[in-house]
Amino acid sequence: MMANSANAGSEKSRGRISKKKKRQSSSRSQANYEGSGDDPEAELVVVTVPTKSPSAPLQGSARIIKDHCADWHNYIDKWIGLNEKGLAVVKQIVTAKLQAHESSEVATMTEKATNVETDSHVATATHMPEGLDDLCVELTSIYISMEKLVHKMAAITKHLQGVSEMERNFSESGGEQPFFQTWPVHLFWETSSRLGNMYAKELSLKKAIVEDVAHTSSRDVLMTYTSAWLHQPYIDDEATVILESMLRETGHR
Helix, strand or coil: CCCCCCHHHHHHHHHHHHHHHHHHHHHHHHHHHHHCCCCCCCCCCCCCCCCCCCCCCCCCHHHHHHHHHHHHHHHHHHHHHHHHHHHHHHHHHHHHHHHHHHHHHHHHHHHHHHCCCCCHHHHHHHHHHCHHHHHHHHHHHHHHHHHHHHHHHHHHHHHHHHHHHHHHHHCCCCCCCCCCCCHHHHHHHHHHHHHHHHHHHHHHHHHHHHCCCCCCCHHHHHHHHHHHHHHHHCCCCCCHHHHHHHHHHHHCC
């Protein structure tokens, strides 16, 4: 009897302890939910974050503008290469002309000293150094390549003007919306026009140098031609800033 009573008391005690542990566990769980600010009865929801899909390829006017900005970069790179080649040829022509001029002066002084008539053929050869014709042909060829680049630059400007006018006419708001970041279409046209004017003026200077560098005998003029070809006064530092701005706007940089 006593043993049975003891067993029954022990079972009741274990039951009370078990219920106490459950209440403590429930309290801790409730505290965890409250600490995190969540509802303990709410169901967990799995949220799927969509991955960023690749941007669609550009079409229409946006594609045209971006391609033309890349064309500007390529044409200016080609111009720089041609300018360097032309400078090397101009230097050779100037050197040959100066040497011929010095030789002519020496021959004139010798003639006066000896009273010997100088053969006209020798004098002509002195003023037209050997190989000068080939250098002139090479420089002319470089100029023609530069001229073609300027024509292509002008074509870009004309095309962008057409795109700008088309977008303005078909826009519902009557204005031009940016295709990339902040630039409206007309700003690409105006920027292209500014660059084109710089290179067109520089081409005119190049033409003057090509036509006269082999015919002048003045040392000062020859040195001026060399300096002008090198420094390109009509293409200022703004051209680099303008080009870089276009490339950044269209995502090429």
